[in-house]
Amino acid sequence: MADSSWPGERLVVAAQRGDVDAITALVSGSHPNVQRFARSLCATPEDAEDAAQEALIILYRKIGMLRASGALASWMFRIVRNECLRRARTMRTRAPLPEATVRSAEDVALQRIEAGRVAAAVAALPAEQRRVLIMRDIQGYSGRTAAEALGLSTAAMKSRLHRARSAVQQSLRATSEPAPGETHDDDQGRRP
Structure with a gap:
């Protein structure tokens, strides 16, 4: 039985077939969960918002690549995690530590x-x-x-x-x- 907070499997299958309305509904229905993932994984609220948007763009563009329609949550989690990690790596190389946080x-x-x-x-x-x-x-x-x-x-x-x-x-x-x-x-x- 699928988690009721994620869009249903029928919607995922329809989106995988290219149904534009289904893709739109899938992105919209996934948004709260993707935001929750991003807020729990990213270092800053700004990075979380950017990572969530990037993940939803990937979902919109690449839904056809999802192999199992029941694996939407884990696929989106991996995308968000990777995006947060990418942002953390680039932030580390660009931003010096403020003096107040030196331990x-x-x-x-x-x-x-x-x-x-x-x-x-x-x-x-x-x-x-x-x-x-x-x-x-x-x-x-x-x-x-x-x-x-x-x-x-x-x-x-x-x-x-x-x-x-x-x-x-x-x-x-x-x-x-x-x-x-x-x-x-x-x-x-x-x-x-």
Whole structure:
């Protein structure tokens, strides 16, 4: 069953056949979802608006290239993601960092360590748990959409998601606690 917030499969098929009214309705019906994707992925609201418009232009021009009519959401997500990444790369090469946002080397290192810990915890998950966690918590898909994309019932998707979140939390707790007999730098040199 398709996510009701996306245009229906019949409309997609008609648009793929070149029906101009169907293409127009498809672009119009996809716009809110494409904007949501862009706002969640792009660095600035301006980039999000530009990425959403670019994605809708690609949808209008290349709907015939979509292989499976039921894959509209994932196709549009990839287009928006790629456009946001492209914009972020060009922004990084053009814009110097404002002085107000300069962080200390220690803050940057701590942020990288934390991001690395989270990435390692997610990477250590079994593939089926990792996929559902990424679709729901990172890509922002609805539960129904994620379940359908993974070929699961909603209950099975929720169960996997719960196990994945719990495993990540447990892994992060385990890596933040010192091992038995391990001391912190603050404890060295002190006598009880």
